[in-house]
Amino acid sequence: DIVMTQSPDSLAVSLGERATINCKSSQSVLSTSNNKNNLTWYQQKPGQPPKLLIYWASTRKSGVPDRFSGSGSGTDFTLTISSLQAEDVAVYYCQQYYTTPWTFGQGTKVEIK
Amino acid sequence: QVQLQESGPGLVKPSETLSLSCTASGDTIRSYYWSWIRQPPGKGLEWIGYINYSGSTNYNPSLKSRVTISVDTSKNQLSLRLSSVTAADTAVYYCARHGVQWLAAGFFDYWAQGTLVTVSS
Numbered sequence: 001d002i003v004m005t006q007s008p009d010s011l012a013v014s015l016g017e018r019a020t021i022n023c024k025s026s027q028s029v030l031s032t033s034n035n036k037n038n039l040t041w042y043q044q045k046p047g048q049p050p051k052l053l054i055y056w057a058s059t060r061k062s063g064v065p066d067r068f069s070g071s072g073s074g075t076d077f078t079l080t081i082s083s084l085q086a087e088d089v090a091v092y093y094c095q096q097y098y099t100t101p102w103t104f105g106q107g108t109k110v111e112i113k
Numbered sequence: 114q115v116q117l118q119e120s121g122p123g124l125v126k127p128s129e130t131l132s133l134s135c136t137a138s139g140d141t142i143r144s145y146y147w148s149w150i151r152q153p154p155g156k157g158l159e160w161i162g163y164i165n166y167s168g169s170t171n172y173n174p175s176l177k178s179r180v181t182i183s184v185d186t187s188k189n190q191l192s193l194r195l196s197s198v199t200a201a202d203t204a205v206y207y208c209a210r211h212g213v214q215w216l217a218a219g220f221f222d223y224w225a226q227g228t229l230v231t232v233s234s
């Protein structure tokens with residue numbers, strides 16, 4: 001199985017400041033067939049299902065605020081919230097869909113400092 | 114707007130079979146792949162398996178011997194059965210739609226609200 005490791009486990013950021021979450025996969029999730037990274041990011045708030053933010057490592061889902069961005073390739077990826085808002089308090093998960101079983105990172109909890 | 118509604122018992126006895134259904138509205142089940150994912154209380158996410166409209170499945174090897182996912186296109190419904198459950202199977206179970214029509218690409222753009230299933234005698 002591909003192991004997904006996120007860092008940090010939690011972070012506290014002031015309102016309006018940048019939040020950066022890292023995700024590392026135990027092997028590359030880059031498909032050579034389409035040159036796309038099979039990596040996605042979700043946001044989960046308490047009592048709610050995960051919400052898709054980013055897919056193909058950097059494609060923002062329609063309707064997701066542009067303060068959310070994804071980057072990286074191969075084994076190292078980053079989710080950036082450029083200007084943290086109160087409603088962004090949540091747990092964020094990365095997930096690889098390069099090969100089954102699809103696997104998730106352990107989650108990163110984002111709070112307001 | 115796609116809506117996913119799960120149904121099934123919230124309490125299952127050890128060694129018995131967990132059964133959940135997920136009905137999709139606002140879209141046909143035919144043109145997408147569908148997955149089940151679970152989340153133990155306070156913990157992370159685990160992909161259980163997927164199915165497409167024709168019944169083609171792919172299961173997580175960690176659960177493969179106990180899992181069956183099926184689809185009923187006439188009811189726009191998918192189902193999950195997990196046999197021989199233990200307390201370790203206590204979790205919120207989600208059904209979710211894959212994000213690309215006709216492809217198995219495993220990111221999920223619509224999720225059900227989730228059903229907490231507790232395994233206890």
